[in-house]
Amino acid sequence: MSSAGTVPTERQRLRDTDLDRASLERWLARTWTTPRGLVGALSAVDHKVIARRYLLTAFAFLCLGGLSAVAMRIQLSGPERGLIGPDLYNQLFTMHGVTMMFLFAVPIVQATGVYLVPLMVGTRNMAFPRLTAFSFWIYLSGGLFAWVSFALNMGPDIGWFGYVPLSGPEFGPGKRADVWAQMITYTEVSSLAVAVATIVTIFKQRAPGLSLDRIPLYVWAMLVTSFVVVFAMPAVMIASTFLILDRLVGTHIFNPAEGGDTLLFQHLFWFFGHPEVYIIFLPATGMVSAIIPAFARRPMFGYLALVLSLIAVGILSFGLWVHHMFATGLPKLGASFFTASSMLIALPNGLQIFCWLATLWEGRPVMKTPLLFVFGFFFIFVAGGLTGVMLASVPLDLQVHDTYFVVAHFHYVLIGGSVFPLLGAAYFWFPKLTGRMMSERLGRWHFWLAFIGFNAAFFPMHIVGLQGMPRRVYTYPSELGWGNINLFITVGAVAFFLSFVLFAANLLRSASKGEPAGDNPWSAGTLEWATASPPPSYNFARIPVVTHREPLWADRETLPVASGLRVDVRELLISTIAEAKPDIREKSATPSIWPLFAAIAVGGTFLYSIFTPWAVIWGALPIAVALIGWFWPKGSPEDEE
């Protein structure tokens, strides 16, 4: 047995079988811990470190997006208020939408996956850790790019979907639309990188025995989501690239006068934009499927039905985009098809809800804060789904198009379908992240303030929308009689915002003063609860072996594990795709500063390219240098086996 703490000699090939438990943990910590110091921090490739950064950054953008919403609501709280003028209002609703969709909702669900997926599948890091690190730096700089532009009065003012011709060269002078276009392409690079890493982690790095029919539903949800990202995100990147080409080098792709077409932009945008809703929603359903069994104290009812529903929703999400374009005068046959497919997607979603209810019905639910948020999700999401079915009908959609009815609907779907489960998930997995419990009392206050505030803010929007109030107006005349209802909405919006302040207070307080959580405070059954809270840098001292869908419920006393991996280098177990049989021992990437340099090079190129197309030529050089540095092996003996 090697003595603990000594440096292995060259080619020592130290394996976990050579060490006792305490020595093993010390060796693994030495091998896997993120290096200290600034360079170490900037080189981090540990999925937990990256995910925490992602989560904090997404929360910061949520605050900015929320503040912009509150500012708009104060402006709209009464008729003809002069707090915010039309120009700034246009920027505010654009930044609100862009931030919430691109800088909060997608990144936070992906960040949650970056943290949880490796733990849930029983591996030590994401596949392609440097790519994951790169994605964070890209995301951070893309978000800063947008908000610094806003601060410099260069913020986009064309709505979060940036329709041409409003965003085109004729009607969008200055650089505002260019900032939108490049920022969109830029941040989607980040989402795609995470999606690829997530797919490969789930396919190839699962613990032995974690066959496809035993994967936790949350992991299934992240897998389906990642596929949707891979096939949906290129559409918006193509749309925004076409737009910047029209603006910067004078192409005519969206110019009807020269054979282009403005509707092409909408088709491309919504081919991404509708799946985007499910990119946000599917992980949330996975969170619900993780929370419910833990609190109902029984396995999930209808596992197979839920998996098939996730896949069905993922596929169907690509067949709905035209329902965002009913008002553009498309052929009736096409509109009918998209009406039918829009209604069809209610089936797998409804099936999921019935499976969750059946699980709760047959279990012994313990009413803690995470479950409270799940109940809030049921109520709000079902309400949003019902108005979705209404809007799938062409005649009604034509009546309420671009009114506050639509605003109410999509906030019910997005906040109900994603944010409430996310909040529940925050309470559920906070102990795993920090080793401490969140305050249950503050959590309940938070829930009720959020639930009441949300409904007070968004339910009346249905009414004012049916009365004809259009979205994206910075004010309205008093004689229309919308003053009181808008004041009520604003009070609700402020209450909803304050619920997040309460949440932040709970997070901060609990992180330092919360009760110690232990490894598995909820007595849940999935693998992330088999390791310490917070998990060590290497996640698992020995890779768990899975024999059941809820391994911790099947093996309550003794966890079966695999041994034989090296501990002196970062070694991962690669398994077969269907049955997760052990196949290869492969080294995981070590920390590196090059992903940061690559992100700086890519970011600089995108930023510069809003001014000149030559940026793409000049930017290629530093990008190439950074990528060579990234991929070139360090030359350690392990590379030369």
Add this chain to the structure above:
Amino acid sequence: MKQRTVIDLSDLPSYGFGPRSPTWWGTLAFMALEGTGFALAAGSYLYLVYIAPSWPLSRPAPNHWPGTIITLLLLASLIPNHLLERHAKRCEMRQVRLGLLVMCAFGILPLVVRYFEFPALNILWDTNAYGSMLWVLLGLHTTHLLTDVGDTIVLTALMFTRHGHSGRRFSDVEDNVFYWDFVVLTWLPIYVLIYWVPRL
């Protein structure tokens, strides 16, 4: 929680080829997203063709010869590419080095011809939507070609260093072969769109 060892992983290999390797899956995922991008760009082109009263918007069709030469070069490159794959799987260093050099040449040659292909389109990007789409499609594939040739050159350099003596590097060579097939495959529909759709 107590643990009991039930599987010993010590004898597993430290690298694998094809679908056994996570990098192969990563490459496949990137192909999926890049392929989606190409498909959408091609779909956009066809959409504009569909709504146009005439195509190619009263402009002359492009000279198809440079594009055809590139097509022939790319198709011919598949032979050394797959020979390279065979050598990589056998970890034959000398043949792999030679094969990579050949593939670098097969990557650079189409780029040289492409230099003449853009003017042969007979239209500029800012003339009308037809010209824009032609330049966009060709530009997309050129970027694709450039990045893969760059990747092949770096990998070739790597295989001539001591770092090449690793099973994982041979697996990387095989993934590079896989990706080159994709570069060739994506060109074929673009070639048809650029050169033959305007002649329909």
